[in-house]
Amino acid sequence: MSIYGNYASYLPQILEDTLAQIREIGQAYQKQNGQKLYEHLEGRVKSEASMTQKCQKKNLPLTPESALLENRDAIGLRIVCNFIDDIYTCIDLLKQQPNFKIVKEKDYITDAKPNGYRSYHLIMVVETPFEDVRGNKPGKYYVEIQLRTIAMDTWASLEHEMKYKHDIKNPERISKELKRVADELASCDVSLQTIRQLIKEG
Ligand code: 0O2
Incomplete structure (x- = not known):
C-alpha cells in the first residue's frame, strides 16, 4: 500500500495543474513586459520511498496523514529565475492567485543558511477538485515551491x-x-x- 493511500493518483494531476497555472502566469508576464519571468520551472511528486524515509526520520506513522499533512512537500515545484528581483515578482504574482493560499514563507535569500544555501521557500495550499485527506471534496493540498536564481540552483x-x-x-x-x-x-x-x-x- 502506498504511503499516499487513495490520494496517490491525485498528486501527479495536482502537480500538472499547478505547473500549468504557473506557466500561464509566466506567459502573461512575458506578454506584458517583453521579458521572461523565470528561466525554467520544474516539479515532482516526492517518491513514496523518499516520503517513507522522511516520515521514519521524523518518527511519524507511515500514513497518508503524515505524508500529506505533517509533511508538506509531497508536491514540490521549483521556479528558477535569471535575477533576484524576478523571484520577488513571482512571489507577488503567486500571492495574487485566488486558488493559491500561502501559509508559510522562508526567505533563505535574505537570511542564507550557515552552509551558504540560498532559496525562497513557500508552502501554499491549493484548491483542487479531488477529495483530500481530511475528507473534503473539493479538497485542499499542500504544495512546496522553491524559488531560486540559476546560480543558487547550480550551487x-x-x-x-x-x-x-x-x-x-x-x-x-x-x-x-x-x-x-x-x-x-x-x-x-x-x-x-x-x-x-x-x-x-x-
Ligand atoms: P529533498 O530531497 O530535496 O526533497 P521539511 O524538511 O520539508 O520537513 P524544513 O526543515 O522546514 O521542513 O525544510 P526547509 O528548510 O524549508 O527545506 C526543505 C527543502 O529545501 C529540502 O527538502 C531541500 O530540497 C531544500 N534544502 C533545504 N536546505 C538545503 C541545503 O542546505 N542544501 C540543499 N541542497 N537543499 C536544501 P528535503 O526534504 O530535505 O530534501
Whole structure:
C-alpha cells in the first residue's frame, strides 16, 4: 500500500495543474513586459520511498496523514529565475492567485543558511477538485515551491549531491569551499541585477 493511500493518483494531476497555472502566469508576464519571468520551472511528486524515509526520520506513522499533512512537500515545484528581483515578482504574482493560499514563507535569500544555501521557500495550499485527506471534496493540498536564481540552483544541486556521497575524504574542506562559492555566487547575482538595472535605465 502506498504511503499516499487513495490520494496517490491525485498528486501527479495536482502537480500538472499547478505547473500549468504557473506557466500561464509566466506567459502573461512575458506578454506584458517583453521579458521572461523565470528561466525554467520544474516539479515532482516526492517518491513514496523518499516520503517513507522522511516520515521514519521524523518518527511519524507511515500514513497518508503524515505524508500529506505533517509533511508538506509531497508536491514540490521549483521556479528558477535569471535575477533576484524576478523571484520577488513571482512571489507577488503567486500571492495574487485566488486558488493559491500561502501559509508559510522562508526567505533563505535574505537570511542564507550557515552552509551558504540560498532559496525562497513557500508552502501554499491549493484548491483542487479531488477529495483530500481530511475528507473534503473539493479538497485542499499542500504544495512546496522553491524559488531560486540559476546560480543558487547550480550551487544547491552540487551541495545536495555531496550530501549523499559518504566516501568524501575531506568534508570540512569541501563545506568551507562550498560556503565560499555560495557567497561569491550571491555577489554575482547582485552584480547581474545591477547590470540589468543599468541597461534598463539606458
Ligand atoms: P529533498 O530531497 O530535496 O526533497 P521539511 O524538511 O520539508 O520537513 P524544513 O526543515 O522546514 O521542513 O525544510 P526547509 O528548510 O524549508 O527545506 C526543505 C527543502 O529545501 C529540502 O527538502 C531541500 O530540497 C531544500 N534544502 C533545504 N536546505 C538545503 C541545503 O542546505 N542544501 C540543499 N541542497 N537543499 C536544501 P528535503 O526534504 O530535505 O530534501
